[in-house]
Amino acid sequence: MESTDDRTASGEGTESGVSAAQLPTRQEVEDFLYREAGLLDEWRLEEWLELLTDDAVYQVPPTDSPEGDARNTLFIIADDAVRIRSRVKQLLGKFAWAENPHSRTRRMIANVRVLGAEGDDILVTANFAVFRMRYESVDTYIGHYSYKLIRGAEGLKIKERRAILDNEALRPHGKISFIL
Amino acid sequence: MDKSAEAFVIDDQEAGIFRVNRRAFTDAECLERERRCIFDKCWIYAGHESEVAHAGDFQSRNVAGRPMILARGDDGKVRVLLNTCTHRGALVCRQKSGSAKTFQCPYHAWTYNSRGQLIGVPGEDAYSPAFKRDEFALAQPAQVDNYRGFIFICFDRAADSLYDYLAGAKEYLDLVADQSELGMKVVAGVQAYSARANWKLLVENSYDGYHGLPTHQRYFGFLSDIGVEMRGNNLGAPRQQRVVDLGNGHAVLEYQSAWGRPIAHWVPSFGEHRKAHFEQMRRRFDERFGADRAYRICETSRNLGIFPNLVINDIMAITIRTFYPVASDYMEVNAWALAPKDESAEDSALRLDNFLTFLGPGGFATPDDVEMLESCQRGFANREVAWSDISRGMKREPPALTDELQMRAFWRRWNQLMIEPQAARARRAA
Numbered sequence: 295m296e297s298t299d300d301r302t303a304s305g306e307g308t309e310s311g312v313s314a315a316q317l318p319t320r321q322e323v324e325d326f327l328y329r330e331a332g333l334l335d336e337w338r339l340e341e342w343l344e345l346l347t348d349d350a351v352y353q354v355p356p357t358d359s360p361e362g363d364a365r366n367t368l369f370i371i372a373d374d375a376v377r378i379r380s381r382v383k384q385l386l387g388k389f390a391w392a393e394n395p396h397s398r399t400r401r402m403i404a405n406v407r408v409l410g411a412e413g414d415d416i417l418v419t420a421n422f423a424v425f426r427m428r429y430e431s432v433d434t435y436i437g438h439y440s441y442k443l444i445r446g447a448e449g450l451k452i453k454e455r456r457a458i459l460d461n462e463a464l465r466p467h468g469k470i471s472f473i474l
Numbered sequence: 475m476d477k478s479a480e481a482f483v484i485d486d487q488e489a490g491i492f493r494v495n496r497r498a499f500t501d502a503e504c505l506e507r508e509r510r511c512i513f514d515k516c517w518i519y520a521g522h523e524s525e526v527a528h529a530g531d532f533q534s535r536n537v538a539g540r541p542m543i544l545a546r547g548d549d550g551k552v553r554v555l556l557n558t559c560t561h562r563g564a565l566v567c568r569q570k571s572g573s574a575k576t577f578q579c580p581y582h583a584w585t586y587n588s589r590g591q592l593i594g595v596p597g598e599d600a601y602s603p604a605f606k607r608d609e610f611a612l613a614q615p616a617q618v619d620n621y622r623g624f625i626f627i628c629f630d631r632a633a634d635s636l637y638d639y640l641a642g643a644k645e646y647l648d649l650v651a652d653q654s655e656l657g658m659k660v661v662a663g664v665q666a667y668s669a670r671a672n673w674k675l676l677v678e679n680s681y682d683g684y685h686g687l688p689t690h691q692r693y694f695g696f697l698s699d700i701g702v703e704m705r706g707n708n709l710g711a712p713r714q715q716r717v718v719d720l721g722n723g724h725a726v727l728e729y730q731s732a733w734g735r736p737i738a739h740w741v742p743s744f745g746e747h748r749k750a751h752f753e754q755m756r757r758r759f760d761e762r763f764g765a766d767r768a769y770r771i772c773e774t775s776r777n778l779g780i781f782p783n784l785v786i787n788d789i790m791a792i793t794i795r796t797f798y799p800v801a802s803d804y805m806e807v808n809a810w811a812l813a814p815k816d817e818s819a820e821d822s823a824l825r826l827d828n829f830l831t832f833l834g835p836g837g838f839a840t841p842d843d844v845e846m847l848e849s850c851q852r853g854f855a856n857r858e859v860a861w862s863d864i865s866r867g868m869k870r871e872p873p874a875l876t877d878e879l880q881m882r883a884f885w886r887r888w889n890q891l892m893i894e895p896q897a898a899r900a901r902r903a904a
């Protein structure tokens with residue numbers, strides 16, 4: 295079943311770009327996000343990069359300023375396209391010690407909503423619980439994603455990906471060394 | 475009892491042997507002693523004055539394991555108030571930060587003003603004449619002082635002044651504080667993280683020049699990918715390169731680095747369009763301080779350790795990092811970015827971007843540091859291997875950046891504070 299609510303909740307700003315009728319359905323977005331989660335959990339990071347636009351950004355705001363702007367707030371991660379690709383290269387290489395050996399991760403994606411559009415950007419939010427297992431500890435990252443997706447010739451692509459943590463601190467996690 | 479079984483530190487300067495007993499990282503009793511002999515005796519960093527810029531501003535946070543309020547009173551004075559109602563104990567401030575005229579305990583509604591004075595007690599007529607409001611102000615640490623915006627507290631009334639305590643570290647705090655003509659400010663956003671490791675492992679790591687290349691190879695790979703030129707290695711430094719014991723357990727590593735610095739040290743990855751602006755910034759430093767000091771401020775990086783638990787690393791950006799042991803194998807860490815108040819929005823964005831390449835729990839370096847500390851802590855379960863070696867470069871003069879002089883400075887002071895009360899007790903007993 296598709297929710298018509300999700301398809302029409304776009305509000306203004308849709309005329310110039312994505313019209314309400316062109317908004318992806320929740321099911322299409324869910325399929326896309328589940329596929330992304332699978333690639334990340336399976337460490338198929340090169341394939342994950344193919345889901346991103348050339349100018350994609352990936353951000354994790356600090357736990358005390360979840361609404362912050364990376365230009366004036368100290369984030370945990372604020373990668374531009376160059377850094378995302380470098381991050382993947384490092385993670386797949388030998389010397390990212392925090393992920394060598396790799397963690398096991400398992401992502402639960404839920405409450406997916408297509409919020410509307412801003413120009414060509416399709417605004418999507420989804421809740422996450424990401425479990426990271428390493429050295430017999432389990433760390434749980436809880437929060438929500440805020441996505442800007444673009445519909446291109448090859449389907450949906452990620453232009454902006456913000457993982458906004460509900461955890462009040464990275465304790466006892468200590469780090470975000472994988473792609474959250 | 476065998477004396478050597480008791481010792482935490484072996485320091486044989488003649489032979490060039492320096493060892494630390496790994497029980498110092500694992501022993502719960504040792505941690506209890508640290509709380510009393512170190513954290514209750516030393517000056518501990520509590521915050522920066524810019525975090526409470528206006529009258530009424532407050533920040534509530536844990537300092538040395540206690541909930542405290544950094545508060546600027548309506549009189550403009552910055553105080554550190556112990557966050558516990560003097561009536562029955564509840565926290566009187568339960569917000570992380572904000573601005574307030576009063577702090578009201580939610581339990582019985584005792585109310586304190588922004589200076590910590592008790593100004594309201596519901597049903598006060600029920601108390602005897604012996605009850606004096608002014609005896610119930612929010613408590614404060616025995617001493618609070620500020621050096622160039624950095625606020626420290628000390629629970630020991632008899633301790634030396636902050637000025638004397640900081641000893642040679644003041645010179646390096648000056649090199650940071652002098653980066654703005656209007657003063658420095660803590661940027662919004664705290665990196666609140668942790669490590670499953672003893673806190674002293676992070677002290678050692680924060681200015682360890684020896685680990686740079688093996689641990690952070692991926693960072694240097696990233697730098698060369700974006701076109702930053704490596705001068706042989708990151709620590710190769712022709713004009714200024716030194717490691718200094720600053721006294722009282724403080725130490726610093728000062729070196730010329732490959733990375734660009736948002737203070738007037740341009741590198742090509744910052745973009746050609748910024749080059750002229752950076753040169754102009756640099757000329758202003760030359761005018762203010764002369765060429766030599768301007769060079770030091772702008773082009774050298776410094777990893778500064780202030781005993782016991784404050785790190786100020788002025789590297790590709792400036793981080794203030796402080797940490798506290800919750801258990802012998804677990805610490806909480808808080809890190810902030812420090813920047814000139816008068817920095818333009820564009821320069822500030824560049825600074826934060828540069829910060830994140832290396833630093834913080836999602837950077838390209840700090841997670842690997844945390845990994846190494848946690849790895850050491852797990853290795854310590856092999857109690858049969860009782861000692862860690864910290865003798866590197868002990869007989870080398872001058873010491874190199876990849877030596878361990880800075881750690882020995884820390885451990886000597888640590889050891890002195892830990893054994894002093896025992897020695898005094900032994901003297902009294904004799």
Ligand SMILES: [Fe+2]
Nearest residue numbers: 679689839843
């Ligand atoms: Fe490091």
